Amino acid sequence: MTPSMExxxxxxxxxxxxxxxxxxxxxxxxxxxxxxxxxxRPVIQPLRKVPVHLxxxxxxxxxxxxxxxxxxxxxxxxxx
Numbered sequence: 001m002t003p004s005m006e007x008x009x010x011x012x013x014x015x016x017x018x019x020x021x022x023x024x025x026x027x028x029x030x031x032x033x034x035x036x037x038x039x040x041r042p043v044i045q046p047l048r049k050v051p052v053h054l055x056x057x058x059x060x061x062x063x064x065x066x067x068x069x070x071x072x073x074x075x076x077x078x079x080x
Contacts, residue, residue, distance in 0.1 A: 024068070024070050
């Protein structure tokens with residue numbers, strides 16, 4: 001398949017399924033079913049420190065994502 005044909009096919013698919021290729025894919029409702037092997041032992045990973053020179057950029061990105069409702073802020077632990 002030539003690059004121009006590939007581009008045409010790609011744009012046709014994107015046009016046909018525009019609802020799938022737009023937005024952030026927010027799924028409505030609660031999703032609590034996660035397939036986990038019951039025989040695996042849980043492991044808590046240590047927090048990773050953000051380098052000082054990246055903290056402002058990270059804060060701006062997190063604020064932007066929160067404003068777009070991609071993520072939400074929690075003040076308490078999220079695991080039981």
